[in-house]
Amino acid sequence: MDEQPEARAWRSLVTAVLVLEEALDRQSQRDGGLPHAYFSLLVFLYETPGHRLPASELAARLRHSPSRLTHAVTSMEKSGWLARERSATDRRVQIVALTEAGSRLVRRVSPRQATEVRAVALSRLSPQQVGQLEEISTAIVAALDERDAD
Amino acid sequence: MDEQPEARAWRSLVTAVLVLEEALDRQSQRDGGLPHAYFSLLVFLYETPGHRLPASELAARLRHSPSRLTHAVTSMEKSGWLARERSATDRRVQIVALTEAGSRLVRRVSPRQATEVRAVALSRLSPQQVGQLEEISTAIVAALDERDAD
DNA sequence: CGGGAATAGTTGAGATCTCAACTAAGTTGG
């Protein structure tokens, strides 16, 4: 039995992950009618100069598999929020571009999105803890990324 | 926009959540042939006296919706890892019980499960940060739980 | 140059998850 600090921290973290995912999805679903992962994709494009990116770069930035990205893009293309453009220089490449409707969705939803779940989730943390959280999250991602590189 | 500490912490956290979920699922899938959420359910029953619990209590403890629990139980019943028993005192209640095969799976996988992803994910954290992580995670869950209570 | 390797993305099947609608069983106030 290891009820060490690590085990306790681990349990809390896994629970927090679960609860957070759920809260994010619910809010995104309610505000915009799409899952959080999809909305994040739109926001990412929105913040990109030109509102467009090659699919593979988008996938890498969002840490999505190629397949996952294809399915997501296909779905959101049907919804009219983004469009595919074939690259002129490399015909393998699909450029994923935000449409005007997609931009409108981001502008409409983002202000609430940015504040609501986040504000609640972080509401009980001191400014110090917010700083700690960033460092810890970054370290976790770095550690797991490094392992994947094997 | 606000590139405040909160926004940065939030981004890191969301990324960490994504990466963690993926790592957990991959390991669980590889070691036991089932998703992390399913494996957690088996572990939870394994740690419960009698290796059985009413479905609604299981759902509450794991923070799963009734529907999600039903689907999970149905799937794992087919795999032979757990079984349903109808309660004698309240015929609405389904008792979910770990089978011998389920116990064996937990015993076989759990030692690696407990250490591998966890060890990697936490490897870059100082003992202090591990403590901070637990406090922060707990605070986040509490904050979101309280909101849900509305 | 040419053919194999790498890269980019797609596809379809199967699994899980959510949501809403539903059945069944127990509880309770008038």
Added chain:
DNA sequence: CCAACTTAGTTGAGATCTCAACTATTCCCG
């Protein structure tokens, strides 16, 4: 005592995600 309400769980449809197999294009080296 019984109709309305609550609680427990199921069901099926639809959406997303994973995984493996596949096509198309480009790169690279002998």
